Structure formats: structure tokens, C-alpha cells
Amino acid sequence: MNIQEIEGEIILEFASFEDWLDKYNHIIESARNIPRIEPKYKEEKFLIQGCQSQVWLRADLEDGKVIFTADSDALITRGIIALLIRVLSNQPPQDIIDAKLEFIEKTGLHQHLSPTRSNGLASMVKQMKLYAIAFKAQTEAQ
Amino acid sequence: MSINVEQLRREFPVLSQTVNGKPLVYLDNAATTQKPKAVVERLMDYYYKENSNIHRGAHYLSMQATEAYEEARETTRMYLNAAFSREIIFTRGTTESINLVASSFSQKFLKEGDEILISAMEHHSNIVPWQMACQQKGATLKVIPMDEQGVLRMDTLDELLTEKTRLVAVSHVSNALGTINPVEDIIGKAHQKGIPVLIDGAQAVPHMKVDVQKLDCDFYCFSGHKLYGPMGVGVLYGKEEWLEQMPPYQGGGEMIKEVRFTGTTYNELPFKFEAGTPNVGDVLGLEAALRFVSYLRHDVISVYEDSLMQYAMKQLATLPGIRFIGTAEHKTSVISFLFDDIHPYDSGVILDKLGIAVRTGHHCAQPVMDFFNIPGTIRVSFAMYNSLKEIDLLMDALKKVRTLFS
Numbered sequence A: 001m002n003i004q005e006i007e008g009e010i011i012l013e014f015a016s017f018e019d020w021l022d023k024y025n026h027i028i029e030s031a032r033n034i035p036r037i038e039p040k041y042k043e044e045k046f047l048i049q050g051c052q053s054q055v056w057l058r059a060d061l062e063d064g065k066v067i068f069t070a071d072s073d074a075l076i077t078r079g080i081i082a083l084l085i086r087v088l089s090n091q092p093p094q095d096i097i098d099a100k101l102e103f104i105e106k107t108g109l110h111q112h113l114s115p116t117r118s119n120g121l122a123s124m125v126k127q128m129k130l131y132a133i134a135f136k137a138q139t140e141a142q
Numbered sequence B: 001m002s003i004n005v006e007q008l009r010r011e012f013p014v015l016s017q018t019v020n021g022k023p024l025v026y027l028d029n030a031a032t033t034q035k036p037k038a039v040v041e042r043l044m045d046y047y048y049k050e051n052s053n054i055h056r057g058a059h060y061l062s063m064q065a066t067e068a069y070e071e072a073r074e075t076t077r078m079y080l081n082a083a084f085s086r087e088i089i090f091t092r093g094t095t096e097s098i099n100l101v102a103s104s105f106s107q108k109f110l111k112e113g114d115e116i117l118i119s120a121m122e123h124h125s126n127i128v129p130w131q132m133a134c135q136q137k138g139a140t141l142k143v144i145p146m147d148e149q150g151v152l153r154m155d156t157l158d159e160l161l162t163e164k165t166r167l168v169a170v171s172h173v174s175n176a177l178g179t180i181n182p183v184e185d186i187i188g189k190a191h192q193k194g195i196p197v198l199i200d201g202a203q204a205v206p207h208m209k210v211d212v213q214k215l216d217c218d219f220y221c222f223s224g225h226k227l228y229g230p231m232g233v234g235v236l237y238g239k240e241e242w243l244e245q246m247p248p249y250q251g252g253g254e255m256i257k258e259v260r261f262t263g264t265t266y267n268e269l270p271f272k273f274e275a276g277t278p279n280v281g282d283v284l285g286l287e288a289a290l291r292f293v294s295y296l297r298h299d300v301i302s303v304y305e306d307s308l309m310q311y312a313m314k315q316l317a318t319l320p321g322i323r324f325i326g327t328a329e330h331k332t333s334v335i336s337f338l339f340d341d342i343h344p345y346d347s348g349v350i351l352d353k354l355g356i357a358v359r360t361g362h363h364c365a366q367p368v369m370d371f372f373n374i375p376g377t378i379r380v381s382f383a384m385y386n387s388l389k390e391i392d393l394l395m396d397a398l399k400k401v402r403t404l405f406s
């Protein structure tokens, strides 16, 4: 599936919840399925700045696609980054760079998790795009 | 006399709103307190009827404002029981009060090889200014350690107070732990060696009667906004003997007697430390807050707040997996805790959705969190207008948090 298709899937999932508590429950569930970063990479270099909790994010390029792994010590944060990974991982760098990530708004997540909440949602997206930009530059240079 | 909380809450319009469809439960009073009508009305009155620059114009409004401002200084003097009103300096808050002393005192008295002594439970505001001063002068910052309860290790004090110690700066009450520090003992011990002591009273003044002469502290700092007053105004009390010897902190109008291009003579206390147009409106708002608290009486407020704290401690203790951070015997109005393995950030997000305002994180006291090896805590902090019912709502909310994350 491409980015838009996965986003559509997530939007549908969230639409089925009426109560905000259920939405959080879904985020927490997502946290359990996160492709975990290897413990040895849980170091300063992979920490994302700007979050109240710690978030580690790593990216590798495999067969022209970016593979993200991550973790966080807070469950909600881990759930959010897990959702972002579900959308953006295993995609070509250019698609990640172009991704509009409309699901954040359409699921109502932005309203629960505005950037001022210092959950670092914006920092995570930015870091993922930066990885994609770097991989693109790397491939083009070869 | 006792607190009629229903009636009291009507004085604080902010409290009657709903947040996320739930009645607001405001338990973040250590960060800032809400303002009673008396304070807001005082600000309005000032700006509608009295606004004028002070200590200069000979016109009616200016004289009125000058008089009101100096009367507020006298009210503050009485509130702290300082010996002279010229020992009361108005600042922007605790942070500026501490910076003033750290900068001005150090300029005159701190030399290379000297030491400043702080404690392990200080707010960043009572750490960083001293680090900066020490760095500038080549002095060393020393730290009074604490134990697992969050109590200062007084047994280390004799050794830490040396002939190199120029000043001791400690908090009266810890904002992260709620510990009431034995400041009388610290001051007594320091004075035996002729060392002055600065007390960061930001978290103490809202909850207890402070008498600076009885304490015999050399400096005392607090913020108006944590004491039901406006933001942007605070107090530095300093003993005249020290303030007289210290150089001005900032240069400008008001703090001078005479300015010539060849040199300037400084004004006398307290004006020497109040450069520029002061924050007259907020000082008058602060005065209204001091009057409000005095009218209700500190002893009455303390009894009530203690009962809130006891009730909350008892209720919270029934939660399985709760871990209190800061279990000193002498505590006031702050409860810091973690429960199960739930990250404080996770709890904070859900509590907020349930209308409960608490603080989660490191509370500007990272060294305290490092000491306990935790990322942060959930901090519940009380004010005079909190109710037992609100603690019940907090408990319900915490149970929901628990279900969600287990």
C-alpha cells in the first residue's frame, strides 16, 4: 500500500471511535506494534529533541525504501510514532518527502495532540522527512 | 474561623469553567495560583483611575500613584515583618530577585576560589544564576545533598560551610517535593560562621506566615503570581546592611541621584535597585493579594490546606502501584508521585482530558529527578480554594488512567 492508502485506513479506524478515550486506547494499542529500535541505538544520537518524553528514531534504506524503527518511554508518544511509522515506513524517500499526512488532522489527532502539548509530533514528522531527504541525496549522489 | 470553600471559590472566576466538557479541577498551584476578584479589580482601578508614572511628576495623579506604590512597599514590609520598608525591592519575580543578588552580591563579595552553597532540591532559578556567578568569578558551586525521603542532609552542613563559603542559597519549600527545609537551622549555622543566607520562598509564602526578622535570613525572594497576585511582579527582601554594600544591578532612571557624563551617584535604598519605571500596576495588585491572604489569615489557610493534603495523601495511598517522590515529615501543599510504570507524560495527557490540571515533568528541578532516577513526576499542588470533592475527582481520573494503561 502507498502512503495515502495507509492514511485512509487509519482515518477509517479512528472514525469508528466516538469517545476520545477509545481513540487514546487505539493509540496505545498501536504502541504495542511499533517496530522497535534496537536497544543499542537508544542513545543521544537517535533522540528527537522537543518532546516531554524521550523518543528514539532510526532509519535505514533497504531496496530503495526507508525503514523506520523507534521507541519512546511514554506510551502515548510511542503510539503516535508507531502510527507515523505505519504510514511512512517501507516507502520510497520521495513519497515520504511529499507526504501531506492529512490523517493527523482527519483523525482528530492534531486536536488532541497539538504541538503545544510538547509531545513532539511536529519534531517527529520533521525528523522522518529529514531522514528521507538525506537518503534521497545519498542515492542521487551514487 | 475556617475556610468556606464554596464561598471562597466565587472570588476566583477562573475556577468555575469547564475544560474538555468537565468542570476544571485546578491542582497546579505550585506553578501559579488563580487570582481573586480583589486583585483583578485593583489592577482595573489602577489603570482606569490612577495610572501615572511615579517619583517624578508633581501633578496630582503622579503623586497619588507614588503614594500608593510606596504604601504597597509598606504593606509588603508588614507582610514579611521586615524591619524597614527600604529593605523591600520590587522585582519581576523570584527569578529576578535571585539574579539580582547573584549578580550584585557576587560582584562585590565573590572571588576566585570562593564557594557558594546551594541544595540538591533547588529550582533551576536558584541554581543557574549561581552557576553563572561562579563561572564569572572562578568560584565553586557546592551542594547540600538530600536523602531518599527528599530531606536535606543536615549532618553534612558543618563540613560544607567553610571559610571559603560566601553565601548559602536554599529554598524554604521545594517545588518538586514539597519538603519544608529547616531554614532556621541552616541560617543559624551559616551565621555562626558569618555567612549570609538567601531563602527562595516562592513555594513557602503562599502557605505559611514568613517573618524575615525571626528567620534572620539575609535575603528572601518570592513571586506575586504564586501568591494569588499578578504575574510579572515579585519581591526581594534584603537586610539593609547587605543591600547598602551591594552595587546596583541595573542602571537607568529612578536608581540615580545625579547623572553627569563624568559619573553618577546612585540613589538610596530601595530605589538603587529599581532602575526604570517600575511595574506600579502589578505591585498594587500584589498588595491586594497580600491583603486578601492576610484577611483570611495564614493560620486558617494552613489548617485548611493541611487537611486537603492529608486527605489527598490518604486517598492516593490506596492506589496500587503508587510511589511518592518526597516523603519528608514536614511538607506542604505539594504531592509528587508516579504510579505503576506509567510515564508522567501519559498520565498528564489523560488527566487533562478529564479536566484535571496537574503538572507533569521535571518541574524545573532536573537534578532532583536525576537523584531519584526518574523522568519526572505527576505533581498535585493545592491552594486555599481547592476542595475535598476535587480530590475525589482526581482519584476517579487516576483510576481511569490506570485502566487505560494497564
Ligand SMILES: Cc1ncc(COP(=O)(O)O)c(C=O)c1O
Pocket: B030, B031, B092, B093, B094, B095, B096, B123, B125, B126, B171, B173, B174, B175, B200, B202, B203, B223, B225, B364
Ligand atoms: C522554588 C521556586 N523557586 C523559584 C521559582 C521561579 O519563580 P518565577 O518563575 O516566578 O520567577 C519557582 C517557580 O516555579 C519555584 O517553585
